[in-house]
Amino acid sequence: MPGCQKNGESQLRNAGLILYLYVISRNAGDFLCEDGAMNSATIERLKKIVGEDNVLDNPADLYVYGSDSSVHEALPQVIVRPQNVEQVQELMRYANNEKIPIVPRGSGSGMSGQVVPVQGGIVLDMKGMNRILEINPQDGYCRVEPGVVDDDLNKALKPYGVFYPPTPASSIVATVGGEIANNASGGRSVKYGAARDAVLAVKVVLANGELLSFGSTTRVSASGYPLEKLMVGSEGTLAVIVEACLRFVPIPKMRCLGSAKFNKLSEAGDAIADIMGSGCQPSMLELIDKVAIIAVNKANNLGLPEVEAILLYEADGMAKEMIDAEIERIQKICKKHKGFDLESSYEAKERARIWAGRAKLFPSLSKYDESLASTSLADDMAVPFSKMAACADKIHEIADKYDLVMTAYGHCGAGCMHTKILMDTDKAVSWENAREAVREIYEFVRSVGGTTSAEHGIGLSKAAAFKKEKEASLELMRAIKKAFDPNNILNPGKLMDGPDDWVEETELRYQSS
């Protein structure tokens, strides 16, 4: 286990060396020196393209850019920050010619290793291209560069009374480019959809440096292959997104948030399926299970009743009558499935109180137990509405089996389930157990017609499950990849080419023994 045998310092250094040799053996390109560093001619060439100030190759920077929010790490040889489309084109022409791997990166907040440069090469830091190019309220779209941070875009859109809808929880850091590459979404995807729904058109630079426009700025576009949508969820493997044309939607005038408690997880699950099946249109529908409630109480002393499940539901809109009707319908269904302690409010303060359990969940998991770290594993999946409760049950069953702490929460109105594995990352056995738990969870997800990723992406840690789920179409995907990127320089080793065993075949950013 390359990531799990590092004890003494000499072994640690050896591990670093092995990593370099691994990179060299995978690339064997002329752009590398014998010690695995990028040769000076290549660095000079890159500096010529983007300017001296936009190239980093200090080992410290390489190390920082070698990881994201996942459990993985791998060293790039250089970080390059292009400032405009022409520079991206020139970089791609050069990298393609020299066959240097190139990994586009936003803020690196991805949770599955999408931007970890497993074959080394160039990390293309797209945050330097962060201009909002056009806001066109009349035609209902905006054009942005990929490095624009989600919250910054929404701040700019606010005066127009509209917002860009995917808004993942990480919108304070996530870039639009990264959101498109991963098809990000968030709590309100049940009503407003994901990045894929918001993308009208993209400009991309292909591996050979060619600049192409896909899609159109119109709301409808009937025929041909929707290549702009193909870019969404492609995780940087097909082309570099250099501009996106996004649709936006009106900011609702009011919101009402409610909650219901359940003594059985299955009853909450039935309520979810019934709410979604009956034509209700919540703007949010969230599940928090008992493990999560305990975690939140433990870390924050919130004093939430430790019931089996809490459902949170929100409706938003322009008229109170419509929202009242939605909330009423949802509450009626909750009651039917033995939900109790129902409450709801339009008031911001009350909504914050009702939401507190969910708001504090993410940080609470890290504080759950001093000896455990919260790792991004089996972090994301989607199952049919009617299988949400069974999925949560299964997660707990598997966690118990492998002596791990896992919680189940998620945007269940979209069928999206999140979890985290809390474990002692210093112990190799934790990783062995985590691998088996992840494998079994995704086996279950597939068995009920679910899918490997709802919104976090595949990257490295979900590649094995993804490959099983998409078994029949992997070759076709590889053919598409080849058509776009014949030299396989764009984010190689991801999605259908990701590892079958993420513990054995990748470097882990944690040390264990």
Add this chain to the structure above:
Amino acid sequence: MTDLSKLEKWRSALSKCIRCGYCYDQCPIYKETGWEADSPRGKLILLYGMLSGEIEPSDYIANKLFECFHCNRCQKACASGVPIQDVYNDARAFLVESGFDVVGTTSRTDHDVCARCLNCIRMCEHDARKFVDGKVVTDVLKCQSCGSCFDICPECGVTIQRGFGTNPNELLNRVDTFLNDPNNPDAKAIVFSCGYSSYPGLKHAEFEDFVISKEYEILVTACSGRLKSHTVLESLERGAWGVLICCCPEDECEHGGSPRVKERMKNLTKIMERIDIDPKRVQVVEVPQGDEAKFLESTSTFMDDIRAIGPLSPEAETVGSKK
């Protein structure tokens, strides 16, 4: 091999950083450079890397750790509860003990210029300056990069090498960019905001029901006390109709800069009055930390004043043209 045992106790805290990056938006250093190794997450990754033996400590890393305005917003925003400043403090002590050459954002004294008045030593709230062997030296482990010494030095002998947007020339470049933006004909005023008090509140406000006016630009200093009169006058000279300075309430200011900037601006406005420049063009307001309502109210009142006074007319009011 350098002795890293002092950092060993933080191993678990560093493992707990889930690398979500939510600290990026909080950090004035990262916001300035955009490079991830300048962010709190980046710095924690570097410490983890050193501790795990995957990277060697270096002057480069040491300087990154000393590039910090000690505003502590990263720690407050940390979803995983990593005690970032405590980790930094131990890491800094380790790096200094290991002999790394650190400067970062700490203040330095030019000994050729220094008049040995020792004002900087007397006023430093952090006990970070000492007179040793006839020279004023900075204790880099105590210096919080607030820049109070920078402002008080009569000989301009104190410098902060990398200001990350807060040094006078950097502030004035931004003043120029804002006032000369062809796409913003509404540009009128400059708001210099303390990086410790009003700015965090403002950041919070931005995510609520608030859109920044296009009429003024908010430029963040470290402690508002380091803002020089010259920078304010230059802003007017370069076309600002007015300048608002947001500082902490005096009893909340951790760096002692708040009373000083108020005194300095009082003197400045007296001089302005004598040369027929409306003193209302330069105002100081106290904004407690996190009080976005006060910030909005203050800027709104200030902008009303400025709109009523109008632009600085070249004939009547050019700065320094009248005695």
